[in-house]
Amino acid sequence: MTWTVAPEPHDSPVAAALWRAYYTEVSDRWYLLHEGRRTDPDELEREIAAHSGADLARLLVARYAGEPAGTAGVRLLDGTTAELTRVFLRADLRGRGGTALLVGAAEEAARELGAARIVLDTRGDLVEARSLYARLGYTETEAYKDDPYAEHWFTKPLDRAAV
Numbered sequence: 001m002t003w004t005v006a007p008e009p010h011d012s013p014v015a016a017a018l019w020r021a022y023y024t025e026v027s028d029r030w031y032l033l034h035e036g037r038r039t040d041p042d043e044l045e046r047e048i049a050a051h052s053g054a055d056l057a058r059l060l061v062a063r064y065a066g067e068p069a070g071t072a073g074v075r076l077l078d079g080t081t082a083e084l085t086r087v088f089l090r091a092d093l094r095g096r097g098g099t100a101l102l103v104g105a106a107e108e109a110a111r112e113l114g115a116a117r118i119v120l121d122t123r124g125d126l127v128e129a130r131s132l133y134a135r136l137g138y139t140e141t142e143a144y145k146d147d148p149y150a151e152h153w154f155t156k157p158l159d160r161a162a163v
Contacts, residue, residue, distance in 0.1 A: 003069075003098055005105040008061040010053030010073075015061060018071045022088035023048055026126070030149070033125055053086070058109040062089065062102045069093045072106040074113065077144075082110035082158075084120040087129070103136055111158050118158055121150035 008015050027039040027047070053059055056073040063069055070089035074082050084106050089099045110118050120138070122129045130152055138154035 003062060003064055003096075003101050004066075005060050005062045005101055007109075008059050008071075010056055010059045014068045015053065015059055015071065018061065018068055018088060019051075019053060019086065020044075020048060021090065022071065022086060023051075025088070025091075026123075029125060030123065056085070057082070057113050058106075059086070060102060060105050060109065062098050062105075064093050064096070064098060069098055070102055072102040074106050074109045074118075076113055076115065077119070079114065080116040081144075082113060082115035082118045084110075084118050087120075099132060100136060103132075107156070107158060115158055117155055119144050119153065119155045121145065121147060121153045123149055124151040 024039065024044060027044065031037050031039050053073060055075055057076045058074040060072045060074075061068055062071070070093070071086050072084065072088075073086035075085055077083050084103065087099065087103060087106075089102065107118055119141070120133065121144075122133070133154045136156075138156045141153050141155040143150065143153050144155075
């Protein structure tokens, strides 16, 4: 089986389905940890609508054997800094190299958009994500934005010579 990664419109049916799966997973995980419940369906719909992805400079979709498998988004924060966001891979396909492929494709997209560094934030309970970013050369840094759910911030230079 093979992986492919390609840009996708943020509002395509594939992107919308993967965003819903991502948001449901991370939101349910937070609520189960902190409040012992799953995400309220109305809240889920509000948050999905409020964060459509229209602000992304690039949304990438990974496919495994042709089937949609995950996403990674790139948002430009300024002329030299990109933000990695919406990194998600379906649970049934984790452990097969797809997430590292997605992150690498997002880094390349950020370079193409003119970024010299890439940043991201994540939560403390998403230990798998923090481990992945460390393995991929990201280092923890100071907060670059105020987000009530962000507890760890990472950065990585996008030096072409390091590629």
